[in-house]
Amino acid sequence: DVKVTQSSRYLVKRTGEKVFLECVQDMDHENMFWYRQDPGLGLRLIYFSYDVKMKEKGDIPEGYSVSREKKERFSLILESASTNQTSMYLCASSALGQGAYYGYTFGSGTRLTVV
Amino acid sequence: DQQVKQNSPSLSVQEGRISILNCDYTNSMFDYFLWYKKYPAEGPTFLISISSIKDKNEDGRFTVFLNKSAKHLSLHIVPSQPGDSAVYFCAPINTDKLIFGTGTRLQVFP
Numbered sequence: 001d002v003k004v005t006q007s008s009r010y011l012v013k014r015t016g017e018k019v020f021l022e023c024v025q026d027m028d029h030e031n032m033f034w035y036r037q038d039p040g041l042g043l044r045l046i047y048f049s050y051d052v053k054m055k056e057k058g059d060i061p062e063g064y065s066v067s068r069e070k071k072e073r074f075s076l077i078l079e080s081a082s083t084n085q086t087s088m089y090l091c092a093s094s095a096l097g098q099g100a101y102y103g104y105t106f107g108s109g110t111r112l113t114v115v
Numbered sequence: 116d117q118q119v120k121q122n123s124p125s126l127s128v129q130e131g132r133i134s135i136l137n138c139d140y141t142n143s144m145f146d147y148f149l150w151y152k153k154y155p156a157e158g159p160t161f162l163i164s165i166s167s168i169k170d171k172n173e174d175g176r177f178t179v180f181l182n183k184s185a186k187h188l189s190l191h192i193v194p195s196q197p198g199d200s201a202v203y204f205c206a207p208i209n210t211d212k213l214i215f216g217t218g219t220r221l222q223v224f225p
Contacts, residue, residue, distance in 0.1 A: 109157070
């Protein structure tokens, strides 16, 4: 069974901390994405990557950065966590050009609380 | 600027009846439209999609209708089952990026 694995289900961090959220996929997908989900706002795209070392800003990149050193791994970094970054973070992947036909595969999410 | 709107935050339907979830969009360049289902504490799962050149796509109990002139699509679930209770997201795709709506929480009661 193909999978997208997010390293943590729940995280609690302090304001100002640097936070790393890790995502690994085993499907050899080119595309990887980070979204956050907030009540009433749906899923909003933070960053995405079409290939190793490539990254593109999504709709809400402020306060975040990403790293893609290997094809299977896409990391989201909160440079200095703030309370308004408390959210559910979802990682997804898709094969290049196939997202419309097969959709994205999502991980189970990381619930991050910043206190 | 909300490109994708799901104006009903919640919907309650009796088991066995039809559930209709609606979605409006503004960008006429979307070429595919997907529906995702999400249970609490899980990632969204792909349900069904439709190409912009079609007006209907059916898969078992799920049918999606697309009205391009009105920039509107809907998901019909017939018959609705308690296991269908979840949040449903409309998600058009453009250049391999999904843009999600705000979601509709469907509750199917016995």
